[in-house]
Amino acid sequence: MPTTENNLLLQAKELRTWFEIKKWGFIHVGHVRAVDGVNFTLERGESVSLVGESGCGKSSLAKTIMGIHQPTEGELIFEGNSVDSTDEQSMRQYKSEIGFVQQDPYGALPPFMSIQRILEEPMIVNGIKDKDKRLKRIHQVMEELKMTPVEDFLKKYPHMLSGGQQQRVVIARSLVLNPKLIMADEPVSMLDASVRVEILELIKKIQSERELAVIYITHDLSTVRYFSERIWVMYGGKIVEQSPVRNLLKEPAHPYTRALLEAISEPDADNVHNYKKVPSGEPPSLLNPPGGCRFHPRCEYMIEGLCDQEIPPDFQLANDRLTACWLFRDEEEAGDVAL
Amino acid sequence: MAKETKLAANNVEKNMNLDEKTANVLDVQDMYLYFQTGKGIVQAVDNVSFALERGKSMVIVGESGCGKTSLGRAILRLLPENVYKYEGSCLLNGSDIMQYDDERFRKEIRWKRAALVPQSSMNSLNPVLKVSDQVAEPILIHDLADNKEQAREKAAEAFKKVGVPVDFLNRYPFELSGGMRQRVAIATSLVTDPDFIILDEPTSALDMLTQANIMNVLTKLKEEIDISFVLITHDVSTSSEIADMAAIMYAGQIVEFTDAYTFFGTPLHPYSERLMASVPTLEADDEELGFIPGQPPSLINPPEGCRFAERCEEEFELCSEEPPGFEMEDDRIVKCWLYREGGERDANYGK
Numbered sequence: 147m148p149t150t151e152n153n154l155l156l157q158a159k160e161l162r163t164w165f166e167i168k169k170w171g172f173i174h175v176g177h178v179r180a181v182d183g184v185n186f187t188l189e190r191g192e193s194v195s196l197v198g199e200s201g202c203g204k205s206s207l208a209k210t211i212m213g214i215h216q217p218t219e220g221e222l223i224f225e226g227n228s229v230d231s232t233d234e235q236s237m238r239q240y241k242s243e244i245g246f247v248q249q250d251p252y253g254a255l256p257p258f259m260s261i262q263r264i265l266e267e268p269m270i271v272n273g274i275k276d277k278d279k280r281l282k283r284i285h286q287v288m289e290e291l292k293m294t295p296v297e298d299f300l301k302k303y304p305h306m307l308s309g310g311q312q313q314r315v316v317i318a319r320s321l322v323l324n325p326k327l328i329m330a331d332e333p334v335s336m337l338d339a340s341v342r343v344e345i346l347e348l349i350k351k352i353q354s355e356r357e358l359a360v361i362y363i364t365h366d367l368s369t370v371r372y373f374s375e376r377i378w379v380m381y382g383g384k385i386v387e388q389s390p391v392r393n394l395l396k397e398p399a400h401p402y403t404r405a406l407l408e409a410i411s412e413p414d415a416d417n418v419h420n421y422k423k424v425p426s427g428e429p430p431s432l433l434n435p436p437g438g439c440r441f442h443p444r445c446e447y448m449i450e451g452l453c454d455q456e457i458p459p460d461f462q463l464a465n466d467r468l469t470a471c472w473l474f475r476d477e478e479e480a481g482d483v484a485l
Numbered sequence: 486m487a488k489e490t491k492l493a494a495n496n497v498e499k500n501m502n503l504d505e506k507t508a509n510v511l512d513v514q515d516m517y518l519y520f521q522t523g524k525g526i527v528q529a530v531d532n533v534s535f536a537l538e539r540g541k542s543m544v545i546v547g548e549s550g551c552g553k554t555s556l557g558r559a560i561l562r563l564l565p566e567n568v569y570k571y572e573g574s575c576l577l578n579g580s581d582i583m584q585y586d587d588e589r590f591r592k593e594i595r596w597k598r599a600a601l602v603p604q605s606s607m608n609s610l611n612p613v614l615k616v617s618d619q620v621a622e623p624i625l626i627h628d629l630a631d632n633k634e635q636a637r638e639k640a641a642e643a644f645k646k647v648g649v650p651v652d653f654l655n656r657y658p659f660e661l662s663g664g665m666r667q668r669v670a671i672a673t674s675l676v677t678d679p680d681f682i683i684l685d686e687p688t689s690a691l692d693m694l695t696q697a698n699i700m701n702v703l704t705k706l707k708e709e710i711d712i713s714f715v716l717i718t719h720d721v722s723t724s725s726e727i728a729d730m731a732a733i734m735y736a737g738q739i740v741e742f743t744d745a746y747t748f749f750g751t752p753l754h755p756y757s758e759r760l761m762a763s764v765p766t767l768e769a770d771d772e773e774l775g776f777i778p779g780q781p782p783s784l785i786n787p788p789e790g791c792r793f794a795e796r797c798e799e800e801f802e803l804c805s806e807e808p809p810g811f812e813m814e815d816d817r818i819v820k821c822w823l824y825r826e827g828g829e830r831d832a833n834y835g836k
């Protein structure tokens with residue numbers, strides 16, 4: 147589907163978020179380039195998974211999108227308007243369009259507030275003064291999330307709820323302002339296996355019912371296809387591949403994506419006799435990233451004099467795919483490069 | 486721990502040779518480990534039995550809280566203060582090591598014959614000790630080397646086996662990546678050359694590529710040295726990487742014990758079936774990920790009948806009584822009333 151102006155919700159252009167590192171609090175050591183030249187487009191109602199290993203910059207990108215971190219460089223465009231982090235008024239409006247579901251429900255919910263207070267808070271901050279209106283919204287959202295009878299929940303405090311119920315409250319809170327985008331940063335990694343799928347199904351359900359855009363952040367590539375249409379693969383502060391999930395699983399383009407797919411175990415007794423093909427080395431330091439392609443020190447297809455010198459741009463491939471790898475500089479399809 | 490010492494004193498153990506190459510390297514029978522708490526008695530390991538053939542490796546799979554870590558600790562007698570009940574037998578090369586007193590267990594069994602890589606051990610390495618000294622420590626404690634120099638040599642050997650570059654020997658834990666620290670932890674369990682190693686969630690905290698790396702290390706060790714792994718994990722997919730046998734644990738009990746081919750292909754117990762259906766896969770074209778509604782029961786006063794009954798779709802009258810472990814024709818053991826000794830699954834048992 148071509149992205150038209152109309153259904154485009156959010157766009158990032160050369161987004162960078164660098165953290166300054168200081169020794170003893172004042173000697174400049176360098177910058178952690180957590181987000182380093184990220185480009186993407188996100189349509190209304192679209193569900194995307196952002197996948198990458200820990201430390202690659204997923205949370206930093208999420209927080210930059212949500213306006214928690216101010217980008218060092220680059221631009222975010224929301225519904226056609228550039229997001230201006232210096233304009234307090236429009237920032238508040240922008241932030242209210244994005245609901246946040248974070249990793250750790252225990253840390254996300256203030257222990258001294260009742261559930262009702264927790265759910266009212268974002269509305270109070272955003273100037274919804276009418277208490278009845280606030281309560282009506284809360285009831286509506288809680289019913290949508292099957293947290294009934296609603297009254298029983300509202301009086302409770304976070305510690306009185308199970309992990310799964312707490313995460314539902316976090317989801318409810320992310321929805322009370324009727325956002326257009328939900329940012330779910332590893333929303334189930336702290337939960338027991340038995341409730342994980344339930345929570346993910348719930349996010350999927352509200353996504354389709356409300357036609358919400360969702361960015362689902364995970365390090366678990368194997369669950370992605372159940373919850374998203376598109377996937378962004380992140381490595382070393384950059385998005386290296388963007389694709390519909392199914393195309394990527396069938397035919398990964400970027401060598402890093404191929405390595406990830408090779409590494410994943412499927413439950414198969416034959417595995418016991420096989421070795422996994424894993425690239426050598428470790429993910430790059432973001433304080434001192436390698437020049438050229440960030441993956442080049444680990445990549446067996448590295449083109450000398452090119453990959454180690456020049457940062458690969460996003461090359462467009464068929465089926466609405468992008469990949470930042472020099473191997474695809476003259477190619478049209480992911481399958482054109484047999485690795 | 487008064488309890489276990491009494492148990493040992495009552496039974497003068499028969500003289501058996503720990504070096505004997507019995508058919509089973511490990512044979513656990515009727516193992517119990519209960520904890521005393523303010524809220525009641527926690528039945529963390531409740532009458533667990535299984536046997537592991539020499540040269541094979543197994544996994545213990547189950548949701549968190551089902552008792553996997555406790556079972557590992559029961560086998561290695563690494564117990565907390567609040568033990569309420571600890572009994573059963575545990576044959577290592579045919580000798581019942583449950584009969585050993587604590588001193589003898591510590592000297593002859595733990596680390597020397599049976600080692601543990603505890604959960605998140607990669608994060609509990611001693612930060613002020615060079616990794617070579619940590620790996621050498623079990624060797625020195627057990628007098629397996631004549632001097633420090635020799636101990637370091639053995640440590641270097643273990644490093645090589647797990648693929649840590651030898652020049653890392655002189656580094657401190659914080660100078661290593663998570664994957665490298667996990668390899669160091671595995672090396673520590675290898676230096677004493679044990680018969681089996683229990684690995685408690687060795688890859689859960691690691692990234693995809695690092696997980697695959699660690700699994701490769703374990704696969705290679707299995708091929709190269711005479712060792713059995715007991716892998717404890719909640720992750721069914723990675724468990725397939727080193728499992729010859731699989732024990733499925735639910736609410737303190739083993740509900741199915743079988744070889745990996747049959748388990749990953751055709752699980753028998755209703756819990757195993759649901760567990761397998763909830764494993765995400767890359768290729769199948771199922772649209773939705775299965776899950777098991779409800780929660781496992783509390784291990785304090787668990788239900789009297791089948792512990793899975795509340796969540797089981799096939800539950801019927803008999804299930805209010807605890808099912809025994811039925812042994813199928815192909816030696817699989819299934820703790821469920823849908824089966825019978827030597828038999829096949831028969832839905833009619835439910836009628």
Ligand SMILES: Nc1ncnc2c1ncn2[C@@H]1O[C@H](COP(=O)(O)OP(=O)(O)O)[C@@H](O)[C@H]1O
Nearest residue numbers: 165178180199200201202203204205206207432
């Ligand atoms: N506020 C911060 N100050 C300095 N460094 C940071 C900060 N937040 C994140 N980082 C660093 O940025 C990198 C990316 O981190 P993060 O975005 O949390 O990755 P992920 O979510 O993919 O695990 C890491 O090296 C991390 O240590």
Ligand SMILES: Nc1ncnc2c1ncn2[C@@H]1O[C@H](COP(=O)(O)OP(=O)(O)O)[C@@H](O)[C@H]1O
Nearest residue numbers: 520522527529549550551552553554555565784
């Ligand atoms: N020392 C202890 N005292 C009381 N309860 C314990 C103790 N150790 C573990 N438990 C309980 O025993 C049960 C099994 O725990 P554990 O063996 O850690 O499970 P798993 O490793 O499968 O997650 C849990 O309910 C846990 O809370």
Ligand code: SF4
Nearest residue numbers: 439442445453471472
């Ligand atoms: S750009 Fe070069 S080094 Fe980077 S992934 Fe592609 S082939 Fe490998």
Ligand code: SF4
Nearest residue numbers: 791794797804821822
């Ligand atoms: S014994 Fe009954 S309740 Fe338990 S798993 Fe079998 S059929 Fe289900």
Ligand SMILES: [Mg+2]
Nearest residue numbers: 204205206331
């Ligand atoms: Mg993160």
Ligand SMILES: [Mg+2]
Nearest residue numbers: 553554555604
């Ligand atoms: Mg455990």
